[in-house]
Amino acid sequence: GRQRLKNSFELVNKNFKNLFKKLFGGGDAELKLVGDDDPLKAGLEILASPPGKKMQLLSLLSGGEQALTAISLIFSVFLCNPAPICILDEVDAALDDSNVGRFCNLLDKIVDETETYFLIVTHHRLTMAKMNRLFGVTMEQKGISRLVSVDLEQANKIKDIA
Amino acid sequence: GRQRLKNSFELVNKNFKNLFKKLFGGGDAELKLVGDDDPLKAGLEILASPPGKKMQLLSLLSGGEQALTAISLIFSVFLCNPAPICILDEVDAALDDSNVGRFCNLLDKIVDETETYFLIVTHHRLTMAKMNRLFGVTMEQKGISRLVSVDLEQANKIKDIA
Amino acid sequence: MKFKSIRISGFKSFLEPTEINLDEGLTGIVGPNGCGKSNIVEAMKWVMGESSARQMRGEGMDDVIFSGSNERPARNFAEVTIKLDNTEKKAPASFNQFDEIEISRKIEREKGSTYRVNSKQVRARDVQLIFADTATGARSSGIVSQGRISQIIESSLEERRIILEEAA
Amino acid sequence: MKFKSIRISGFKSFLEPTEINLDEGLTGIVGPNGCGKSNIVEAMKWVMGESSARQMRGEGMDDVIFSGSNERPARNFAEVTIKLDNTEKKAPASFNQFDEIEISRKIEREKGSTYRVNSKQVRARDVQLIFADTATGARSSGIVSQGRISQIIESSLEERRIILEEAA
Numbered sequence: 054g055r056q057r058l059k060n061s062f063e064l065v066n067k068n069f070k071n072l073f074k075k076l077f078g079g080g081d082a083e084l085k086l087v088g089d090d091d092p093l094k095a096g097l098e099i100l101a102s103p104p105g106k107k108m109q110l111l112s113l114l115s116g117g118e119q120a121l122t123a124i125s126l127i128f129s130v131f132l133c134n135p136a137p138i139c140i141l142d143e144v145d146a147a148l149d150d151s152n153v154g155r156f157c158n159l160l161d162k163i164v165d166e167t168e169t170y171f172l173i174v175t176h177h178r179l180t181m182a183k184m185n186r187l188f189g190v191t192m193e194q195k196g197i198s199r200l201v202s203v204d205l206e207q208a209n210k211i212k213d214i215a
Numbered sequence: 216g217r218q219r220l221k222n223s224f225e226l227v228n229k230n231f232k233n234l235f236k237k238l239f240g241g242g243d244a245e246l247k248l249v250g251d252d253d254p255l256k257a258g259l260e261i262l263a264s265p266p267g268k269k270m271q272l273l274s275l276l277s278g279g280e281q282a283l284t285a286i287s288l289i290f291s292v293f294l295c296n297p298a299p300i301c302i303l304d305e306v307d308a309a310l311d312d313s314n315v316g317r318f319c320n321l322l323d324k325i326v327d328e329t330e331t332y333f334l335i336v337t338h339h340r341l342t343m344a345k346m347n348r349l350f351g352v353t354m355e356q357k358g359i360s361r362l363v364s365v366d367l368e369q370a371n372k373i374k375d376i377a
Numbered sequence: 378m379k380f381k382s383i384r385i386s387g388f389k390s391f392l393e394p395t396e397i398n399l400d401e402g403l404t405g406i407v408g409p410n411g412c413g414k415s416n417i418v419e420a421m422k423w424v425m426g427e428s429s430a431r432q433m434r435g436e437g438m439d440d441v442i443f444s445g446s447n448e449r450p451a452r453n454f455a456e457v458t459i460k461l462d463n464t465e466k467k468a469p470a471s472f473n474q475f476d477e478i479e480i481s482r483k484i485e486r487e488k489g490s491t492y493r494v495n496s497k498q499v500r501a502r503d504v505q506l507i508f509a510d511t512a513t514g515a516r517s518s519g520i521v522s523q524g525r526i527s528q529i530i531e532s533s534l535e536e537r538r539i540i541l542e543e544a545a
Numbered sequence: 546m547k548f549k550s551i552r553i554s555g556f557k558s559f560l561e562p563t564e565i566n567l568d569e570g571l572t573g574i575v576g577p578n579g580c581g582k583s584n585i586v587e588a589m590k591w592v593m594g595e596s597s598a599r600q601m602r603g604e605g606m607d608d609v610i611f612s613g614s615n616e617r618p619a620r621n622f623a624e625v626t627i628k629l630d631n632t633e634k635k636a637p638a639s640f641n642q643f644d645e646i647e648i649s650r651k652i653e654r655e656k657g658s659t660y661r662v663n664s665k666q667v668r669a670r671d672v673q674l675i676f677a678d679t680a681t682g683a684r685s686s687g688i689v690s691q692g693r694i695s696q697i698i699e700s701s702l703e704e705r706r707i708i709l710e711e712a713a
């Protein structure tokens with residue numbers, strides 16, 4: 054129980070440092086078990102230093118930096134035991150264009166390594182542009198949803214899509 | 216004390232219904248004091264029906280619908296006693312393009328009525344396009360912020376800005 | 378185990394039966410606010426055995442049934458079906474003989490949910506087990522609901538440690 | 546009372562003195578993640594008399610002082626100054642004779658904050674009063690911090706009623 058959590062922690066922390074660097078294009082980060090020697094009672098502290106900045110608690114980072122760090126943590130856990138499907142609902146909401154670019158590159162990398170199918174809900178034009186296919190959801194009849202296949206080239210012309 | 220809160224509630228509720236319709240382009244909404252007859256101990260329930268949908272608790276709405284409803288509430292209180300400055304930090308993060316459009320129209324309307332100066336932090340291209348002027352914040356020296364004036368026409372070409 | 382498709386009928390704003398084919402790589406789901414994107418994500422969690430109505434933004438589980446719009450009356454049942462490719466034979470023994478596994482969950486107003494695997498009625502637990510074996514599931518790190526990112530950022534030290542426990 | 550400008554020096558990532566002119570209508574502030582946009586919003590709250598470090602994402606108030614980067618050492622003080630146009634003579638009596646009011650707050654590491662109005666030292670309370678008179682202020686509904694929208698959506702019935710009390 055405790056030993057298994059300790060081992061997982063080591064693996065997640067290793068993934069976390071690696072993914073953080075990929076998503077931020079540099080910098081460093083780490084996870085720390087704090088407050089109790091018993092890992093089953095401890096708290097998880099998250100420290101991060103985006104490129105060129107000092108190592109700080111997660112709470113001192115900007116909104117977008119916090120979001121990107123949280124995404125690193127989610128994928129660090131995910132990669133310990135990758136599932137056949139991964140569904141992300143607007144995780145890129147707080148990210149600027151360059152961070153979205155690195156986020157999408159990471160998704161491609163994970164697809165190559167794990168063959169996971171990704172379902173990605175987004176309002177971000179850049180994320181949409183990196184998808185292999187797009188489904189649009191519409192509500193022409195108020196209150197009733199319908200699905201349409203969206204031509205990737207057409208996507209840029211449909212301004213209501215996002 | 217209690218009477219004043221009761222009167223404010225009536226005014227805020229009136230503003231809320233009005234602003235909700237403007238931001239959603241229709242629909243209806245209302246505020247309710249619940250749980251205690253004493254307004255100083257009561258809770259505030261928020262109900263909303265976007266156009267064509269049934270009246271529901273705020274918690275059942277979509278992420279963007281919840282955000283737009285919260286913006287209606289904030290402005291409803293603000294308009295009871297408009298301040299000379301209003302600062303909004305990424306309140307449009309969850310909104311799609313058509314909701315952002317109505318949000319910006321409302322800002323113009325408030326400016327005309329109250330002469331309030333607005334400072335609006337945003338990543339949304341449509342919001343940027345509606346501003347009267349833009350300041351860009353950059354960090355060429357890692358960790359050190361600098362302000363630059365952004366030419367509104369130039370803005371569309373600077374893809375790192377958002 | 379590969380996902381082939383999900384079919385949604387009467388679930389929240391998906392009144393009409395809607396089928397989404399699942400394929401390799403990155404599939405984007407786009408559309409205006411309130412059009413139903415997160416409802417698709419919740420349909421997926423629901424058919425995998427999500428037992429908490431609060432996780433689906435509801436007060437009770439009947440809240441996932443189409444409750445009517447200005448033009449159409451409420452429905453009395455909702456059904457979601459997933460088709461899985463099991464040619465790699467990695468499913469639990471009781472279903473492993475099949476090349477394709479169809480899992481469906483149906484809820485009737487005030488009568489609760491029933492689960493079926495290849496048309497045979499099973500318990501919620503059996504469905505949760507199929508997904509647990511592949512580290513998939515309503516509460517797995519692979520399903521990140523809207524607002525989850527903010528929740529992680531705001532969470533306490535103990536709540537964050539719980540995120541870690543899924544990897545163990 | 547109209548805002549004319551805000552000047553930020555040594556506050557968080559604004560090492561170099563930076564002046565932002567405030568003007569009528571809609572002024573946008575844009576830039577990549579982490580470049581300093583929210584720091585500007587916090588500088589405004591801070592000079593208006595915000596007394597809680599937690600409201601500025603800090604553990605202690607000294608956290609608002611530039612803490613150094615990989616290339617520059619930490620600073621020992623931070624200062625923010627706002628210039629207000631008072632030609633309409635709506636300020637509190639003690640400052641109402643001036644056409645322009647300059648409010649500044651300076652913090653020195655481990656020595657706390659001092660406030661000045663037109664170079665005369667005052668208490669935090671005096672500054673908070675200037676802004677309270679115009680329904681402005683660090684906690685007014687006019688300043689919506691990043692994440693506040695999500696916070697309102699997630700807040701309890703009682704917390705929401707408190708939002709209402711500001712209008713009373």
Ligand SMILES: Nc1ncnc2c1ncn2[C@@H]1O[C@H](COP(=O)(O)OP(=O)(O)OP(=O)(O)O)[C@@H](O)[C@H]1O
Binds near residue numbers: 269408441444
């Ligand atoms: N039981 C139900 N019956 C009918 N409609 C429902 C039901 N439950 C929720 N809805 C509707 O579904 C809509 C929410 O859809 P959803 O949350 O999927 O939107 P979304 O596309 O994710 O939007 P956003 O981009 O804002 O996150 C709401 O407008 C709500 O009224």
Ligand SMILES: Nc1ncnc2c1ncn2[C@@H]1O[C@H](COP(=O)(O)OP(=O)(O)OP(=O)(O)O)[C@@H](O)[C@H]1O
Binds near residue numbers: 107113585
């Ligand atoms: N005392 C300090 N000294 C130096 N830098 C600081 C200090 N406090 C915060 N920072 C830095 O300021 C940056 C945060 O800036 P800010 O929150 O304004 O970003 P932002 O432009 O709002 O980004 P986002 O778009 O992600 O919300 C962080 O990278 C943080 O390291």
Ligand SMILES: [Mg+2]
Binds near residue numbers: 278416523
């Ligand atoms: Mg959604």
Ligand SMILES: [Mg+2]
Binds near residue numbers: 116117582583584691
């Ligand atoms: Mg910010």
